[in-house]
Amino acid sequence: MNIPSKLIEDAVTEISRLPGIGKKTALRLALYLLKQHEANTEALALAIMRMRTEIRYCKTCHNISDDEECSICMSHRRDGTIICVVEDIRDVLAIENTNQFQGKYHVLGGVISPIQGIGPEELKIESLLLRVEAAAQKDPIQEVILALSATMEGDTTSFYLAKKLKEKEVRVSSIARGIPVGGELEFTDEVTLGRSIMTRTNYATE
């Protein structure tokens, strides 16, 4: 693609660095911005710059936060004795949307992935262990729920965490793996189906 303007070419190059956006989409977005008021582009540029430079992370759970501690960690209505460990901020948002969890979170910032060169040190694992330890004195953490992806990397990370947490005398659980609600048996892969039979739960009649 031979764009007759260096300015647009630069913008297209930068926009196409974003994940899932190719050169063609980037050009479409750039031309869209050109058609809009200058103030709109300014607002966009300013918002992403401010977000990048001013964002802070909660010192306790590493969730995104505008303050030193996030609103979930500061809330007295949330149960601080249950910690749900997730991979990133999107998972916190997803679980919050279910309204099924009243405890607090711990955001790892990724999962262990030797292929991508991510080891346990790159993640907030040490911080989780320290958090469990620190709480042990006054208000012990009862349970750590591992809510990581059901992928190889997620499972590896869960296994690693479970082993480390075992020494801390805390119940370690994992979110249920099984047939998704609405899923049909015949279209479920055998690993999921097999696991869902092995880890069957008592049928609640109430």
Next chain:
Amino acid sequence: MNIPSKLIEDAVTEISRLPGIGKKTALRLALYLLKQHEANTEALALAIMRMRTEIRYCKTCHNISDDEECSICMSHRRDGTIICVVEDIRDVLAIENTNQFQGKYHVLGGVISPIQGIGPEELKIESLLLRVEAAAQKDPIQEVILALSATMEGDTTSFYLAKKLKEKEVRVSSIARGIPVGGELEFTDEVTLGRSIMTRTNYATE
């Protein structure tokens, strides 16, 4: 979605104003930027701002340009007696990519669309007529090729332009409508097929 940070929420709102990008994708892009170096976000913000504020349009053909006149209009190797009329800048890029056109362009900036409130005055139609007139004295324009979309709005605009250009004693042509290369007859709609028979061309044996 309840994002626990005003900064991210603002960025997501701004990003999701872009066409084809919803709240979920915007959040994914925002979180991606947060994971990258600050310099990357700065480069992105600066590139789109510079593009928006410093871009210029060619005074002759209204194509994007870094100078007063675009590189195509300034080129002496392009045939200035043939003008290809297109809807927007992307069409110029698409036609340039074919390497089949050696004339110059005229970018209308849209097509006539009463539904969207776009009349002939909103487009660079007057400028096209003046351009044809001005050239008539020294180096007359021989042909105006209408290369607009094969939609109702495109056809309306072509019809309007053809009528206006008729008074100027210039050949007006339209890019061929027909079966796309690689297209199969049985899957072609009847309007296209009917038109392709009506506007059949002599078979070139050479």
